[in-house]
Amino acid sequence: MPAAVAAGTRPRSGVAPPASGGGAERNRVSRYLLTQTLSFVVTLWAVLTLVFFAVRALPGDAATILGGLDASQAQLESLRGTLGLNRSLPAQYVDYLGDLARADLGTSLRERRPVVRVLLDRLPVTLTLAGLAFALSLLVGGLLGLLAGLRPGGPFDRATLLFTTVALAVPEFWFGFLLILLFAVNLGWFPVIGLPPQGLTLAATWNLLLPAVTLAIPRAAQLARLARARVLEERGSDYVRTARSKGLRAPSVARHIAANALPGVLPLVALELGGLLTGTIVVEQVFGLPGLGLTILGSIAARDYPVVQGVTILAVTVYVLVNWLADLLQLAADPRLRAPS
């Protein structure tokens, strides 16, 4: 599979695969894209079907929640009619898939507006948070792992080991509370509550730093561990010995090691990016951030089926895209994968 993409990606270095028949290449590329798209659609359908029925298997529906303690049975029934909940499950399922085929995600039962609007309102917060956390964990984790791996047993390596052990042992919400207590309550550098009343603004991006750090800590630690192990492995390789013996200076050697260690780290990076989505649910709750995490919790509690399904679609799409991106990145990072089979 990876070889097929080679012609499509045309990576940076000069190690291009030898040109073979252009038509055959194009065929392989379109076949690759077709299978990828097909597998995405099948995955989405399977997950969505599961979520569709699972969320409806929960006792209670949006009408019982909206009705509270005061509504009579007759009122709940008429509310169900208004919300479209009184039709049979198969009918609802078929309708939903039909709407979906026309790119209509439906209407939120709780917010009574299109699901797309609900998601678009919330997405910027979660994306910014996840993006910040991802960049932080990459930067800190990669750097720590590299530096620790280059001098194993040294004081920096030991400090890194201590950090990663603590960071992986402690649940992330606890770091969140700690950071709030220190930086928001005691030092007053951040507000105690996530974002200003109008939501995410450019100026308010600063407020996302604490939650991003919270989210990044365990991920940076994981990355640091793996990067260190990969660097150690590379350090013992023949090419490193050769480079050293011909008098290459340490920073240049380190660059070579980093370049070769990278492909082995990428799958974990992709996995983490997917994991960030679940991580944000916890962190958004701790910091009270109006993102997708709070949306999914709130819509499950309110039995807002269309929104739960909408978030599912989003999550599956992001997950598939991220893995696809990781494939491509790995190709870019490792010339060996691009050799024609």
Add this chain to the structure above:
Amino acid sequence: MLAVSFHRNLRAFALAACLATLGGSALAQTLTLAMSAQPDTLDPQVTAATAAFQVGKSIYDTLVEVNQAGEIVPALAAAYTVSDDGLTYTFELVETTFHDGTPLDAADVVATLDRIRAPETGSPKATEFQAITGVTAADDRTVVVTLSQPAPALLATLASGWGAILPSEKLAAGHDFGNQPVGTGPFRFQGWVRDNAVTLARNDAYYQGAPALEGVVIRFVTDSAVQLQGLLTGEFDVIDTVAQADLPTVEASPDLELVREPSGLVLVAALNARRDYLSDPRVRRAINLAVDTEVVMDVAYNGGTQVGTFMEAGSPWYPEAVEPFGYDPEAARALLQEAGVPQGLRLDMALPQPYEEHIQAGQVVQDYLRDVGIEAEIRIVEWGVWLSQVYGGPFDFDVTVVGHTGKLDPSGRLSGIGDPTRNYTGLDDPELVELIATANRTSDPEARADLYERALVRIHEQAPFLFFGTPDRIYARRANVDGFWMTPLLDSFDFRQATLR
């Protein structure tokens, strides 16, 4: 015709508002309140959630409203008359405009009341309007409401958040009031970021005189610890929840003030009369005697006043003859023995998540019941499951703990228990049902009070609940906040006279 007409001294109001505005003009007068719940929608006609009405109070007005003393007073209706037979209500409207600039007229009231009664609206409060047979505009400023039978609770309904008056032009256009509310209220809706905040700006054209505050920000903060931190740092001016452990902190701080006032809640453990042994009133009374509800109130609800029937303490409707049961485990054991309850009887106690206070109360009850030989097994259920399986449908519980919110009229409190299809306790008592139904349609105040009293005494004797009590409404504000109050029984936030010093 029995004429009840009121004249509001609008000039005094306007003057007070002007003075307040002058006094505060030096500061940016925006008050921030943190609340633990949040509205599902701001359309007052499609929800039953207290949070929606707490916020909606500042955006919408009602024909009549509740003042600080708990009395129903004129609002958008400057005056009203009730016909002698109690079947015709005539409302005279004040002159004011909606936030979109359209003037209020009788057609708005007609359209509003037509919409909430329409089945396709799906309002959970529609039953409260069911006695209405017609709403017509006699002229531009006069609305006539006709009823099929006397409904003394109608004014209470119209004073509640779900009686909010909406503009007919926008109703006809299918406007999305849930996300873009438009009313005549003291503040205009500015924006709503869900899970975050609602922003409101002063309505300079408010008919009672513009409020002193330029704006109000209502923040949704679930965690009471975060609420308190924000109050301490000054991010919030008012918070609606104070945890028991934080009471000393608030009381000790010179910058903060703790407010304790009566609430409209009745806290109970419902006893499922459909189940073995619990169908026997002696057993239900024994359970009431077996639990020291003062301890329950102190441990779980920050204290309060015990009650002995299904009416909040301090209510004018609370019958003088009814005392709380009192704690008497000896008498409880004797009653249980007399009713033939076996030692070690197991009861299923379903407690609703995420209401920590009810779960705590359930744990205290469990301890007391063990003392009289009853084993209550606690089962925590999520709120949606609780509503559909415990409170509704299969009534899957022996004991469950919940709070019933305040109602302006006793019919709101008692109709549920008087309607066999809605009564989750399963108490089958035709005499009680008849008493409540008669009271609900009796116009004569004395006869009505007598009927409710008899119903409440009967509820005490039948004991479909283990009655806990009425908790205090506890909230906190910064010491420089003046004039903020919460509507009695309805708990709505009233910022109209609020200022920041």
